[in-house]
Amino acid sequence: MVRNRRRMPPRRCTASMGSSNGSESDASDLVMRCLSCEEEYDMDDSGTCRECYQEANEAEEELRREIEELKSKVSFLTLPYPNLNASTADIILVPVDDSDAVPIPAHKHLLVSRSPVFKAMLENDMAERRSGTIKISDISYDTLSAFVNYLYTAEASLDNELACNLLVLGEKYQVKHLKTYCEKYLIAKMNWNKAISNYAFAYQYNCKQLRSASLAVILDNMDLLTQNECYAELVDTNPRLVVEIYETYIGKQLNTAGAF
Amino acid sequence: MVRNRRRMPPRRCTASMGSSNGSESDASDLVMRCLSCEEEYDMDDSGTCRECYQEANEAEEELRREIEELKSKVSFLTLPYPNLNASTADIILVPVDDSDAVPIPAHKHLLVSRSPVFKAMLENDMAERRSGTIKISDISYDTLSAFVNYLYTAEASLDNELACNLLVLGEKYQVKHLKTYCEKYLIAKMNWNKAISNYAFAYQYNCKQLRSASLAVILDNMDLLTQNECYAELVDTNPRLVVEIYETYIGKQLNTAGAF
Known part of the structure; x- marks a missing residue:
């Protein structure tokens, strides 16, 4: 967990009263130094105790060791x-x-x-x-x-x-592993231009996650829907899917309205 | 990083002056609540700022996702x-x-x-x-x-x-991966009874980590060395290895003495 937003000389966590002007001190005057980023912070921005910080560091090291072992196993199991x-x-x-x-x-x-x-x-x-x-x-x-x-x-x-x-x-x-691998790639590369074609594709090949990721992008851009170059094609080839987009959109609108 | 040494009602980090008796407060009276274990701590035990705590949580989630992906890859690549x-x-x-x-x-x-x-x-x-x-x-x-x-x-x-x-x-x-796998097992199960035989074995099969782990256990138990049931056999079969144990022990003693 050692990050350095700005490099400071490492030292033990310290706290000091900011009462150099002689006035009475209060909690907001106190500053501590973060053991991770080594910057100062006041009590309102406090995160964890020292013990939890140390435990989190150990847990992170343990996870990194596990990752190294798994990578080595993948490398061993991979066939030419x-x-x-x-x-x-x-x-x-x-x-x-x-x-x-x-x-x-x-x-x-x-x-x-x-x-x-x-x-x-x-x-x-x-x-x-x-x-x-x-x-x-x-x-x-x-x-x-x-x-x-x-x-x-x-x-x-x-x-x-x-x-x-x-x-x-x-x-x-x-080959489920391959399907998930490709689906993740398509979701990561999703944008408005691809949303409608991905939505139709996800429906055809039964990809739940890609389908809901595409739908989310479509619903965020309803004002542009009919102008998307894939829209007319989808109306031709699979109008039921287009109906589903409108139904979901209206359903969300009604839900949102009902919440107020 | 969410652990609970003792379950407390979750609340936002707070700090309060422990000055209920009316005396003047100082830094050591201030207590905060750790966002991870949810217990109170004072300034001397402070760990990280809130931002680093949140970043560490996200980093841990990312590592856990990577582990899940690697495990799924291992499962896919494993052959019956x-x-x-x-x-x-x-x-x-x-x-x-x-x-x-x-x-x-x-x-x-x-x-x-x-x-x-x-x-x-x-x-x-x-x-x-x-x-x-x-x-x-x-x-x-x-x-x-x-x-x-x-x-x-x-x-x-x-x-x-x-x-x-x-x-x-x-x-x-x-098959290097198998050798490392077995070596790790033997190191994890090491104890005084196995130390000498593991030491000789590690020498024979060129296992550096097992060899140094065995030697460390032997050096911690030098007073028992000659009584170990494998000792006499090692003197018979590979006296040079026994010499090496004594040399390392004496070398460490001289180094320690030289440090004072």
Whole structure:
């Protein structure tokens, strides 16, 4: 918890009466020095006792140790991307709609452990198990490659498009961790321009958190709603969702009015 | 940082002069209420200002979020124990000195990613690669099984014996994460009865932290040294290590004497 808003010579917490003018002192004249930022403060701005400060420091150190251990565990458990180790691969994934694509090698046991859909596919007597090939439609080589890489490493270099594409794959193959990872990215990058498209996307792929984050941004900008370039499209493609926006907005207005 | 040594009704930090007897007040009469434990303290026991307390709370929440994310990542990256998924295994490990043992199935690409020794074995044209079998001597089925399990999950249910056995395998196959894991366990369970054997063990398997932790316990109990049941054995098997204990002890004594 050691922060330094302004560097001061460290010293033990001290308190002094500000009564240099000889007048009678009171509580507001007293100043103490914060053990964390080392700045002076008066009693109205007091925070914790010394013991709690020390305990909080120890607790923080303990949390940081736990983080280091977990990071080391993640690093140990992360597997290299299969391209690096293709000689042991026992399955290939093919993005059938990308004519330039080369097949992507992988390991059955890993796919099985990461996705219940791959598990059903590869542990039962299905075409994919017999042929050793999983054909995936409607995606590019780059997206599939990022998807497989994520299954090995739990990492991806996202932009908005890749986050959406991987979230779709996360939903399709029930890779919950990936779906949450992409959803968090989209929420972090949310703004008014993306709010309506994110709202429709979240509805389609069953992302509760993204949906409520988008709705919150939309409700904060109701005066701009009809001018948003995605609005007309949403009215065409999914008018029920537009109705839901208006219903929520009116419901909130009535609630707020009822509170006064 | 919210702890409660004793539950008190929460209220805003207050300060009051303890001058109920009418005498003149001074700083030591002033009491404040800690925002964390909610107990009263006087100025000599003051810790931090309010702003630092709030910042520390936010920082702690941030660390806890990071821990949750890392735990979820660890859970995603952890692979099931290969016995559960033996149909895709492409290598077996055999504890050759355990006559009752059954072979343990595993996946080459995983062994290769966890251990540079397995990597060399399985990526070059060595007997293990050709036969699909890795023979391991001098260990029991249970130890080998725990070892393979660790390579998939980064977890083991340790006792003292298993920690030593797995540390030996961690050293032999250069699985640094496992070695550190076992070393931490042995340090946490250290006591006087184990100190000498741990010291000799740490020397043999090149464990710096375990070695210095054992030595610290030995130096704190020099009056009991020759009575420890492992002492005579260490004098027989590795007298140089015993010499090192005495040298360190005398060196510390001279340093302490020199300081006065």
